[in-house]
Amino acid sequence: MSYKTHTSSNGIRFIHIPGKRVAAHCIVMINTGTRDELANEHGMAHFLEHVLFKGTQKRSSYQIINRIEEVGGDLDAFTTKEDTCVYATFLPKHFERAIELLxxxxxxxxxxxxxxxxxKLVINDEINSYKDSPAELIYDEFEELIFDGHPLGRNILGTTESLKSFNTQAIQQFCQRTYNTDQIVVCVAGNISYSKALQSFNKYFSTVAENKRRWKRxxxxxxxxxxxxxxKNTFQAHCMLGTLAYSYNHKDRLTLHLLNxxxxxxxxxxxxxxxxxxxxxxxxFIESNYNAYFDSGVAYIYFGTDKEKLEKALSLVLHELKKVREIPLTDKQLSVAKNQFYGQMALSFDNQESLxxxxxxxxxxxKKIDDLDVIxxxxxxxxxxxxxxxxxxIYSEEKLSSLKYI
Known part of the structure; x- marks a missing residue:
């Protein structure tokens, strides 16, 4: 896998991934999410991600939207518990336009x-849409159960009540405190030369005033x-079963991904x-998942079923967990599992944006990238x-938490 990196004097890091696809991508990822909010800031990371598009010192919200869309590109963003990401997809000839806008x-x-x-009205509608979707809402409420009383347990959207206090000054203070230059990575991927990409990165990002992080999570x-x-007044029962899991840097993180x-x-x-x-x-529908965080993680299983079948379905899940705890995989089973896991990962790398x-x-x-052969x-x-x-x-029965909607 070919890539080059650079770190500017203000701490912002840069990664260039060459490609020959029609589309190119520019990503700005900030190591700031819901867990970094203060008690009175619930939902602010996500709110900030929304209002980044509402006007700059030289552009209106209309001009921001059209700067990329009028040349056929796409501008978007998302927030997680630990990250905020703003990104654009465009034709390579419009790269300068995209990176300057970001x-x-x-x-x-x-x-x-x-x-x-x-x-605030838009996000209140988003909050209400989650309340109408128990299969989505249960994920947020389960992490609240796991990380009881901790910022990692907060849902990303915030609440109708918490949004009321957000104003220009509060948003600016949150941005100044958390959008630290040593916690930002800029990625350029596509048919754009490294020298051109680095020149533009230096022009638009290296000149930003240094603002390094002085606090810890x-x-x-x-x-x-x-x-x-x-x-719940729903036709189906919904169930989450899971527990605390490994952080990003745990030595068994990849083993847990394979087990999942x-x-x-x-x-x-x-x-x-x-x-x-x-x-x-x-x-x-039934799935298991494993989300790793900076210093923690969560592993869980979700399924929905008829209410009268809930306990039987749960017992079957617990039986499958018992089997993986007690019965070793045969050589053939392990080989198949590894091939499938690696194959899924390798194929996902074929999508340039996902990569x-x-x-x-x-x-x-x-602070590094492993090639596929290393993985x-x-x-x-x-x-x-x-x-x-x-x-x-991880899946010892006495360590499991559960949340049921019936």
Whole structure:
């Protein structure tokens, strides 16, 4: 995998990924998300991501939107528990237009109060749409259960009440405190030369005043498994089962990713899908997932089923977890699992935008990027005993929390 990196004197990092596709991408990823909000700022990271597009010192919101869209490109953003990402997709000949615009909205937005009030209405609608979708809402409420009382447990959108206090000054203060130059990675991917990309990066990002991070994230401690049932007026029952898991830098992170793929990852041949859907017809959708964070993580299983089948379906899930804790994979099973896991990862790298996003995140977290052959060797080194050990560390029944909507 070919790429080049550079770090400016203000701490902003740059990564260039050459490509020959029709589209090119420019990504600005900031190591700031929901967990970095103060108690009175719930939802501000996501709100800031929205209002970055509402006007800069030299552009109106209309001009921001049209700067990329009028040449056929796309401008978008998202917020997670730990990241904010603003990115553009465009034809390579419009690269200068894209990178200058991203720099302008990240560093020179003015957050006019009238625009903030209008955007609060938009986000309130977004909050209400989640409340109408229990299959989505349960994920947020489950992490709130796992990370009880900690910022990692907060939902990303905030609440109708918390949005009311947001104003221009509060947004500017949050941006100044958290959009630190040593916590920003800029990625350029596509048919744009390294020299041209670096020249533009230096022009629009290296000149930004240094603002390095002086504070540290508050770690989550004292996890206690909890079980909660909420009465919902829905046709289906929804269930989440899971626990605390490994952080980004844990030595067994990749083993847990492999175990997750075996249990309920992206394939229809996952153990949970085979046990509950294909053999029993008890669920339409079931999945497992593992989200790693800076200093923690969460592993979980979700499924929806008829209310009268909930306890039976849950017992089948617990049975599958017992099997991965107690019965080692055969050599053939392990080989198939590794090939599937690696193949899915390699194919995802064929999508240039997905590749750029993943590599930007990797460079931010690890300050390096591993080639596919390095990752493949790490996967091949995982043993059946490793999977048993990790399954017992993570999916021990007494460590599991549960959330049910009935």
């Amino acid at each position: 720099s302008d909205i990240v560093f020179h937005s003015v957050f006019p109060q009238n625009q903030l009030e209008r955007e 508050k770690p989550f401690k004292n996890f206690v498994p909890l079980h909660k049932t909420i009465d 793929n075996i249990l309920g990852g992206g394939g229809s041949n996952s153990r949970l899908n085979m046990a509950l859907r294909e053999r029993k017809g008890m669920v339409y 750029a996003m993943n590599l930007t995140k990797s460079y931010m977290v690890f 493949q060797k790490e996967i091949e080194s995982i043993t059946a005993e490793d999977i048993i050990r990790v399954a017992n560390e």
